[in-house]
Amino acid sequence: MIEIEIDGKAVHVPDGSTIMDAAQQTGAYIPHFCYHKKLSISANCRMCLVQVEKAPKPLPACATPVTNGMKVFTHSELAVKAQAGVMEFLLINHPLDCPICDQGGECQLQDLAVGYGAGVSRYQEAKRVVFHKEVGPLISMQEMSRCIHCTRCVRFGQEIAGVMELGMANRNMHSEIQTFVGRTVDSELSGNMIDLCPVGALTSKPFRYSARSWELTRRKSVSPHDSLGANLTVQIKNNVVMRVLPRENEDVNECWISDKERFSYEALNSSERLTKPMIRVDGALREVEWPAALDYVAHALKDIAKTQGGEAIASLAAPHATLEELHLLQKVTRGLGSGSVDFRPRRRDFSADGKRAGTPWLGLKLSEIKDLDAALVVGSFLRKDHPLFAQRLRQLGKKWNKVSLLSVGGDDPLIKLHAQVTVAPAELAVALARIVKAAAQLKNAAVPAGLESVEPCADSKAIAESLLEGDKRAIFLGNAAEQNGQAAQLHALALELAKITGASFGFIGEAANSVGGYVAKALPTALNAYEMFAQPRQAYVLLGVEPELDCANPQQAVAALKQAALVVMLTPFKHGAALDYADVLLPTTPFTETSGTFINTEGRVQGFNGVVRPLGDARPAWKVLRVLGNVLALPGFDYDSSEQVRDEILPAGAEFVASLDNGLNSVALTLNAVSNGLQRVADVPIYFADALARRSPALQKTSDAAAPAARMNAATLAQSGVADGAQVRVKQGPGDAVLLAKLDETVPTGCVRVAAAHASTAALGDMFGSITVERA
Amino acid sequence: MLNQNSLTRIDREIAKYPADQKQSASMAALAIAQEELGWLPSEAIEFVANYLSMPPIAAYEVASFYNMYDLKPVGKYKLTVCTNLPCMLTGGVDAGEYLKEKLGIGYNETTPDGRITLKEGECMGACGDAPVMIVNNRKMCSWMNPEQIDKLLAELE
Numbered sequence: 001m002i003e004i005e006i007d008g009k010a011v012h013v014p015d016g017s018t019i020m021d022a023a024q025q026t027g028a029y030i031p032h033f034c035y036h037k038k039l040s041i042s043a044n045c046r047m048c049l050v051q052v053e054k055a056p057k058p059l060p061a062c063a064t065p066v067t068n069g070m071k072v073f074t075h076s077e078l079a080v081k082a083q084a085g086v087m088e089f090l091l092i093n094h095p096l097d098c099p100i101c102d103q104g105g106e107c108q109l110q111d112l113a114v115g116y117g118a119g120v121s122r123y124q125e126a127k128r129v130v131f132h133k134e135v136g137p138l139i140s141m142q143e144m145s146r147c148i149h150c151t152r153c154v155r156f157g158q159e160i161a162g163v164m165e166l167g168m169a170n171r172n173m174h175s176e177i178q179t180f181v182g183r184t185v186d187s188e189l190s191g192n193m194i195d196l197c198p199v200g201a202l203t204s205k206p207f208r209y210s211a212r213s214w215e216l217t218r219r220k221s222v223s224p225h226d227s228l229g230a231n232l233t234v235q236i237k238n239n240v241v242m243r244v245l246p247r248e249n250e251d252v253n254e255c256w257i258s259d260k261e262r263f264s265y266e267a268l269n270s271s272e273r274l275t276k277p278m279i280r281v282d283g284a285l286r287e288v289e290w291p292a293a294l295d296y297v298a299h300a301l302k303d304i305a306k307t308q309g310g311e312a313i314a315s316l317a318a319p320h321a322t323l324e325e326l327h328l329l330q331k332v333t334r335g336l337g338s339g340s341v342d343f344r345p346r347r348r349d350f351s352a353d354g355k356r357a358g359t360p361w362l363g364l365k366l367s368e369i370k371d372l373d374a375a376l377v378v379g380s381f382l383r384k385d386h387p388l389f390a391q392r393l394r395q396l397g398k399k400w401n402k403v404s405l406l407s408v409g410g411d412d413p414l415i416k417l418h419a420q421v422t423v424a425p426a427e428l429a430v431a432l433a434r435i436v437k438a439a440a441q442l443k444n445a446a447v448p449a450g451l452e453s454v455e456p457c458a459d460s461k462a463i464a465e466s467l468l469e470g471d472k473r474a475i476f477l478g479n480a481a482e483q484n485g486q487a488a489q490l491h492a493l494a495l496e497l498a499k500i501t502g503a504s505f506g507f508i509g510e511a512a513n514s515v516g517g518y519v520a521k522a523l524p525t526a527l528n529a530y531e532m533f534a535q536p537r538q539a540y541v542l543l544g545v546e547p548e549l550d551c552a553n554p555q556q557a558v559a560a561l562k563q564a565a566l567v568v569m570l571t572p573f574k575h576g577a578a579l580d581y582a583d584v585l586l587p588t589t590p591f592t593e594t595s596g597t598f599i600n601t602e603g604r605v606q607g608f609n610g611v612v613r614p615l616g617d618a619r620p621a622w623k624v625l626r627v628l629g630n631v632l633a634l635p636g637f638d639y640d641s642s643e644q645v646r647d648e649i650l651p652a653g654a655e656f657v658a659s660l661d662n663g664l665n666s667v668a669l670t671l672n673a674v675s676n677g678l679q680r681v682a683d684v685p686i687y688f689a690d691a692l693a694r695r696s697p698a699l700q701k702t703s704d705a706a707a708p709a710a711r712m713n714a715a716t717l718a719q720s721g722v723a724d725g726a727q728v729r730v731k732q733g734p735g736d737a738v739l740l741a742k743l744d745e746t747v748p749t750g751c752v753r754v755a756a757a758h759a760s761t762a763a764l765g766d767m768f769g770s771i772t773v774e775r776a
Numbered sequence: 777m778l779n780q781n782s783l784t785r786i787d788r789e790i791a792k793y794p795a796d797q798k799q800s801a802s803m804a805a806l807a808i809a810q811e812e813l814g815w816l817p818s819e820a821i822e823f824v825a826n827y828l829s830m831p832p833i834a835a836y837e838v839a840s841f842y843n844m845y846d847l848k849p850v851g852k853y854k855l856t857v858c859t860n861l862p863c864m865l866t867g868g869v870d871a872g873e874y875l876k877e878k879l880g881i882g883y884n885e886t887t888p889d890g891r892i893t894l895k896e897g898e899c900m901g902a903c904g905d906a907p908v909m910i911v912n913n914r915k916m917c918s919w920m921n922p923e924q925i926d927k928l929l930a931e932l933e
Contacts (some may be wrong), residue, residue, distance in 0.1 A: 169833075
């Protein structure tokens, strides 16, 4: 520790700290633009100049390491004069357009100009003009004359997003922030550059000119998208959500959010919002009042339960539903005498059900990731499935270079990887078994039963070695592993590997409430999410699911729904396909219009309140289910608030869920023979992953929202007799889709990568099933 | 994009740095690419960037920072006149003006026959020889009074 004095206050800071770090401890404010605690130091704005005793001239606080006995003056005459001088230079070329600037009111340059700028400019000459740039649908670079060249956006790309898309071209007064030859910024974290920009050079395209920052009310919320549960600040005006920003929580999302979380608010005000209950009368959906709709649903469900037995009813929820909604859905379903309730529509293999030791979770706290010595991720499209989780691993990869990825798609995770192994989905379990066996052999431990015939390869040995070194290591199963046909085997294998190596093990989690669903016991005692469609039921209650896009096998799901006597959908949106098979549409609210709880992947309980009033006649789903319980005269539905529902599930005030355990009882390892023929590899593209992202116009214009293609490597293309760029018909069972064939060498041989969750592929079957390709 | 000779030369530059820091060779590699192609089209910058496993924009930052990289086509001969302070005080600006008049073009322009491009340059580190100019980034010319300039122009066929 080093002792220094800042403005007369003594402070102890660790060796290697800068004056800026020390000042933050004492609470002394040093003005700055280019400095950001999460980015590297560049010291190019010079705003943080301070006086240091015995130094002949002012020094930049962000880049000056402290030394013992240093005396710093942040507001001495010399320091203030230096800061005012820098400010005068910064303002020379900065336009005076604050009244029409989107950043006005939340601009660091504006704020600091009040404190350090002069009232009148001494500069008489012409200001420089920088042409606007076009970088895609999310970031607006219309007024680049405002840029003060702090390079925060450039460093963010290099260090946090992992891909340098913006750079500073040219030299001195001709410097300009731009992309390479006018390309777009495609990173899934790009929106954070808007927050980082201290001036109005980078602004949010969807938000531009829609409100001033001082008109907005800030409300806390929690992201309903991926399993991280990023903390959000939702800004509203006149009961409309205008913008979503990150709310800093170092343990969860640090100070970032992904573009999906930032821009999908546009869907909240979409014209597709369902605002009135609808019932099918004489073949057409008609708007009705709530009492009529609920009476109709209750009678119809009771009728079916009475005449055909409770098991004729099945309920399916999206894993994005809140804890309270999931709890009440399973309660209603069980009250009707059915055990067929589930919240995992994309799963294929349920053989771990009933054998789990507790609630599956990440296996460690998110904040512990930075202390890991090595990590292995199995079955994940990491960047697109979990942008911020990938960001944490990226920082780890930079530090230790011991992050490995075993997956079914060879996408570049933009992480410095130790090893990357890409295999067909059916071979994922065997590939993981190789690592298990390699680890057992390296450690001279007993090889688990069932792996006798497995032969470790060079890659699996390298991965096993990395998992045996260091103190803290972790194994993570991603979405593609959980959705795999051998999910339970992968689970059991990963447990074996964790046991042998001493690493922690966990699931990254598919959605906002993947842990919450287990806690709410929205789990089947009869038919699971796959079986309820494979063995068609008479009645379905769907909560927030869009079956043709959200199910493991949309073809089968839609067929089952079409034959059912009653399909009740609780949904915020009325979408095209549902209008074919839904009998009742009940308008429920998205996360901004309801209170509720999400439990993130580390088991953190995060409650939130509604930030705006429900749109039209839409009502929070927990209220709808409560009233439905009342109308059905089921016992125990006398709740006054969502907190009462939560308290029934969790002990009051719980910060973390208690029963977290990834253990598995009595699952024997049996490695199945690899299937023949072409296999489908289905990723869930980031901006089709949930109902909100699907309806955000800005996100739908990004390159990540491009229509799916049939991607194959050269060998598979040749084997199928199709050329790169040709139209092909891909078939699964009775359904098909016509797509463009695309050469992609990262797809394993014998596989065709066809994305799920898109209307053009909704007629296809299993996400990782067999598939055929022919010329269209 | 580049011929084998250039690639061999770039490989030799890469070998001077640690294997995981290939981008250290970016300046040399861009110069070699420019030597072969005459100038640096964005395709060439991207090619070099990919060859050195660096983002294209990072290579573009380098190419646009330094004066001697040409991001637009130039004539057969590129004449760069130093107009920094020591040269300026010793006739550098006059030398530039003389060339402009003689060639009938301004700075950053090329003669209609595509022979000579005139550029304004930064200090070339030979202030004692002022005014200086450099031909095609390689051949340094000292004490460039009008007679010397005429002699130089006569040589540039």
